């Protein structure tokens with residue numbers, strides 16, 4: 034039986050992040066991909082030139098259409114832009130009783146453009162995070178949500194505990210923005226930590242790494258993998274996608290979504 038994954042996120046015209054990264058990742062991991070678009074960005078590897086949130090009805094209707102005919106086995110959320118959209122998306126997820134919910138709390142693009150308004154942080158905390166099977170903040174996002182300063186691994190472990198208390202079943206605090214030479218993503222299940230370590234690849238082509246990582250977790254959950262198994266595949270997937278770079282664009286280029294299928298790591 035074909036498994037189906039849904040992304041509820043923003044469109045990136047440059048194709049490296051957002052909906053486009055998610056659908057490419059679903060496809061690479063042999064899962065049927067679907068989308069509910071929340072906003073359209075005019076974007077390339079140099080930055081974000083424009084952001085257009087879609088009307089609330091348009092987002093709700095996309096989710097309704099999917100529920101009526103193509104119920105997802107797992108879903109992820111990315112750019113949700115404002116509290117109205119967060120509340121509407123959370124209401125529908127709850128009403129439809131959709132499971133395997135991966136929340137990537139997207140806030141700011143690499144170039145600094147705001148993809149989530151400040152007023153939405155409370156809705157994220159109170160409405161969306163309690164629905165999360167897995168939440169995947171990067172360090173700056175975890176800092177905003179927990180109001181902690183996260184310069185050390187120990188501090189990030191504390192933040193993971195706070196995020197778990199807010200209602201996420203599993204927390205991954207990603208280490209991409211960390212200062213350590215070795216890169217450590219922390220997975221917390223409410224009891225103990227798994228440290229996923231990798232070398233830090235020296236490259237500027239990391240546009241969409243967060244989206245791609247969360248999409249890979251979603252695809253694996255759709256296939257029935259455990260959260261720990263799914264996060265491990267996602268880590269291998271993103272590592273291959275960063276390492277085997279495409280070199281596209283003159284700024285922060287996209288990752289290589291077809292690198293994983295060629296890589297030896299999963300054979």
Ligand SMILES: Nc1ncnc2c1ncn2[C@@H]1O[C@H](COP(=O)(O)OP(=O)(O)OP(=O)(O)O)[C@@H](O)[C@H]1O
Nearest residue numbers: 171207208209210232233234240241242243246271
């Ligand atoms: N330079 C790198 N080398 C190897 N792995 C990396 C590198 N940068 C990020 N990663 C991995 O990519 C995934 C995303 O991490 P990161 O902390 O960069 O998320 P993010 O900031 O949400 O991504 P983005 O900057 O695209 O929004 C993590 O699994 C992280 O370990």
Ligand SMILES: Cc1ncc(COP(=O)(O)O)c(N)n1
Nearest residue numbers: 043044050051142143240241
């Ligand atoms: C539509 C959209 N969603 C998410 C991101 C974050 O990705 P990144 O931080 O790699 O730019 C983005 N740039 N655009």
